[in-house]
Amino acid sequence: MARRVVVIGADAAGMSAASQAKRAGGDALDVVAFERQGWTSYAACGIPYWIAGDVAGPDALIARSPEQHRARGVDVRIGTTVTGIDLSAREVAVEGPTGADRHGFDDLVVATGARPVRPPIPGIDAQGVFGIQTLDDGAAILAWLDALGGVDGSRGRAVVIGAGYIGVEMAEALQRHGLDVTVVDQAAHPMSTLDADMGDQVREAMEALGCRMVLEAVVERITVDADGRVTGVVVAGDLFPADVVVLGIGVRPETGLAVAAGVPIGEHGGLMTDDRMRVVDADGAPIPGVWAAGDCTEVHDRITGERIHVPLGTYANKQGRVLGINLGGGSARFAGVVRTAIVRVCDLEIARTGLRERDVAGLGLNAVSAVIRSTTRAGYFPGAEPMAVKAIAERGSGRLLGVQIVGRAGSAKRIDTAAVALWNRMTAADLADVDLAYAPPFSPVWDPVAIAARKVAEAARSMPAVSDRMR
């Protein structure tokens, strides 16, 4: 008899796992995937671009439909919500189009993803307040924007709460719909994934794009009309009228089902796994037959050795693949992360990898940093665009700890150079020596990442007394 695999959640992590397992295990595995919404394997990262009109969604965002998965032998049940997990009885309770049911398993894959943070403020549940996490969210906000009539001669007003990745992407998307956009954040600068000095460059660029940035400000409440529709956001006593509100405050691991079944979670609220993607208990021992991948898990940070929660599509895909190979009888390990991330806002590119200065202090590391300004191409070459690179290194050892980039077209993907360097625990001086590609249309003779690495390597050798870069 075939081994029964139940997958909860049919997005990137779950369906990568299901596909790989079925591919490796073939008829020896009987794989069922339950998905409460109507879609499978979609590029959630593309949703803001769908809303902006760059991408013809939702079809273009779907890597593989339920039918395509079924053709490959995975029994996908869309519109079916798992309501409970019974680890002793080895079964899940489900509610779907045909009513409630129970479904037995030998192996369980938890790929329940994450949910947008909805702060407990008055009005948060008003019509016109949207999280941006699923294709349904995308369809809902697009319908809402279509229905908005012109307001006072404009297309209307939007408030985005939170200036992280989703917040800045959605600010651009809403501007593209002709809305007047205000972005609110508690921090002093957008992109808290960057240090303040680099984040401030993002603020300047977003203001130049016409976004109103309301920073170091707490949202008190959302105002609502008699029909339950949003009318505005009160921030530090000021009312910002709004026809639509987007929540970009971040996400939390969706672990309710697993927790209810007695599975422990980590410090950051995610399921804990080993590098084979087996869910582990508080002592690090695998829970037999329980696996997890994607945004509902914590990941191993290679730099600090800590578990962290970083919900990214790349991790979901990689973890799902590793999980599926192991589940199918093969052997694979998820090697961890170095916190690489990238985002584009209009023609501004933003990337980071490794630790920020603000992370370093808390870890007992003695670090220095350097910020340089250079260009994406040789300075004399047409299309050379400005870019700033910040590099952080450990004083003394000179070990590279992190890099951040803010610049125009052609800047940010260079972060990969630093990511590979961090992966190999290189010193900043060694990164500066690497034989990086140069020709005038591609780079100055010294690549900007190498320049920053050289500068921070020099700072890392200097004595504390003569360095003003010390934190």
Add this chain to the structure above:
Amino acid sequence: MARRVVVIGADAAGMSAASQAKRAGGDALDVVAFERQGWTSYAACGIPYWIAGDVAGPDALIARSPEQHRARGVDVRIGTTVTGIDLSAREVAVEGPTGADRHGFDDLVVATGARPVRPPIPGIDAQGVFGIQTLDDGAAILAWLDALGGVDGSRGRAVVIGAGYIGVEMAEALQRHGLDVTVVDQAAHPMSTLDADMGDQVREAMEALGCRMVLEAVVERITVDADGRVTGVVVAGDLFPADVVVLGIGVRPETGLAVAAGVPIGEHGGLMTDDRMRVVDADGAPIPGVWAAGDCTEVHDRITGERIHVPLGTYANKQGRVLGINLGGGSARFAGVVRTAIVRVCDLEIARTGLRERDVAGLGLNAVSAVIRSTTRAGYFPGAEPMAVKAIAERGSGRLLGVQIVGRAGSAKRIDTAAVALWNRMTAADLADVDLAYAPPFSPVWDPVAIAARKVAEAARSMPAVSDRMR
């Protein structure tokens, strides 16, 4: 009394060395640089773009003028040719605007660069046949092109001999001048720095741009009119009429002065140095007080451990910097190269790093390769451009040996990811695991370089009997 330093050659390598030495050594060093032409510290790599009209040359290409160098304490003598080196007497013979002279030194920096290969064929010295190596070469060909009248209703006909970096860049530049361009090469595909399969993609692209590609063909002679002007090129018995001919066959280290002074050269014709940029003899022992950097030297290849000759501006700058620091009393080492190079032809981008398949066989390595096709952005994202990546790895160990990229805008600078991987002797499987940056405007979820690394890692694990990729 100050130590006397003589620098021969005032381009990237020589003047990086002179500047760094003076910066570090200050008044303890008396630095004189002799340059037979009229320019210092220029970006030779930019010359084809100047000729193409992308760059306002030659001023834009000059990083630092003779006057600027003098203001920093380096005594630059332009228009002054060093005619001999006497290592016993510790002096050089020079001929300059004020006649012949001799100049003593304690330390000698040889930065004489490289010269274009001029094959010994009839007509090679005709008017209208140009190498592209110096700013004077750029000015000369531009004057020639300006003087060309319309020929048969077109702006004229050009033949480029050699389809390497300079050849393909010049093919584009000449097309931009309205010329009908033919490119001739002995090899079966352009860009012999790539393997045949990737080079063939370059051929297709160049033909699509309107270049006539004459491959696997030997140039027999250059035809000349009664005034000594070029009229055509005879290739394998066929005459290709030409109003201008460009030599892009490569360059050789310019070591005549050093050789005449008794300094030995390496297998590839370049001066041999240690990693501090001291010139060494055949036994590897430094020759006291003799230094060298740039295109006249051989460089250490980190992958094979061999000395190779790769004339690149990045190496010249890095070696010059290292040389200058050591000469000025500091301590620095040139860490070697992994053969990274990049070029653009119209909207086609081409890059390579590490070894090609053809290199591998000669080294006794058992290697496999994989070629993948992907896109520069998420497939559904506007502006996603095609790119092909070839990865080469050692069978069994899975060690990454080389990567080649051919693609459209946004492809080729990703080679740096592979360069850092090679630098760290990573396996292809490890490179595939690295936390590379992903967002839809920048990459598919799996970066194309990671996809290629994954594929070749799988091939490297396979048994010889089932792999058809073996070379």
